[in-house]
Amino acid sequence: MIRFICVCIVVIGYLILSIPILLVEWVIGKFNKRAKDISSLRIIQAVFRFILKITGADITVKGHENVPADTAVLYIGNHRSFFDILLTYVLCPDVTGYVAKKEMESIPLLSNWMRYLHCLFLDRKNIKEGMKTILLAIEEMKNGISICIFPEGTRNRNESELDLLPFHEGSFKIATKAGCPIVPIAIHNSAGIFEAQFPKMRPAKVIVEYGEPIYPDKLDKEEKKHIGAYTQNKILEMLKEMND
Template sequence: MKILYYIYQIFIALPILLVLTILTAVVTILGSLLGGAHIWGYYPGKIWSQLICVFLLIRVKVHGREKLHKRTSYIFVPNHQGSFDIFLIYGFIGRNFKWMMKKSLRKIPFVGKACESAGHIFVNRSGPKKVLETIQKAKESLKDGVSLVVFPEGARTFTGHMGYFKKGAFQLADDLQLAVVPVTIDGSFEILPRTGKWIHPHRMILTIHDPIPPKGKGTENIKLQWPKLILW
């Protein structure tokens, strides 16, 4: 069965997904230029992610959407198991959001330009001024229920186990006084780990935990909130 899936993956699924990726990027760029980047920056990507899972025969299960309020903006902080985390969150979290991503991703053909047009936030850590600009852009984006997704580990795991958190997501939540929502991703590592070359069909599970609202503001607030996030 594995050999049949590899043949299907190479000759059928991946060519279709390449065309879908380019088409999604073009639609996102053109739609955002016409106006409504919040719409065009989310729904084409959502459909693209769902189709990727369908064509690659990947089953998805979601828990906890009922914990979120429709018109409330959140900062989602998922663990980062692998490349398919992107498709799981984009396709199935059920909330309009912006990604916070590394500046280097802007260089990816089609995708980088689409992300820029959609208003996703590229992190520039070259100096304090650039960091403040990033925070200001986030403030402008997180309105009317539009949320933010940040991987607090910063990069995909090599082992399947969760790594150390960086403070950026929690500092941003503190600055903007938004609730942090821990999100557990399970199964993505089995599909395509960081060092893997082949895609393996495996069920992915997305679990949305209870939002953690801010209590106060400042460095001490971040330290007090931190232990509550250790629930994966």
């Protein structure tokens, strides 16, 4: 419980104490939007690294060199833990927005930082609004902002992490319409940090592996038609290797 309490204190304390930082970042953005984007990215990455350190997680990163350095990408990952966001965000080499559920938009201060970080809020119950979010994500990618999404749509609570939920194909329109590569991310044992023994946090051995980028325009017709399933299989292959 001590780790859990410490994480809560850090999160709540940072959100409150960061109000002046939000104002400073806003001013910076008025003069240099790129500088503001990068400074917000690095600030939150530092906070997330500190939180992960508190959890005691032993994190191994594989294949990060597969992330293209010269273009925005669509990161696609499996999702079993709240910590999946922290585990992947600290590894983002450049500005990256995450697609989050609409309900998070109403959380004071947290939603302010999320907007600063180009996060988008998806209304999963409203198809029309959901499509607007997808279109916004496409525009962000065309402007050089990478996007990360967990296309299972929610945290996967199945007993085995190999039992993935179906990937929502609509998420992949972000890459196909923006003409950007997809980078599959396989996250192993992230639920071991917290969800597996809620409400306690325990040190867990976690692996975050980045697969080779998938270029939609290089896939054959059938693969492109079911690109969500194709990407899911790539992630599943990496997870199976980790579980061997």
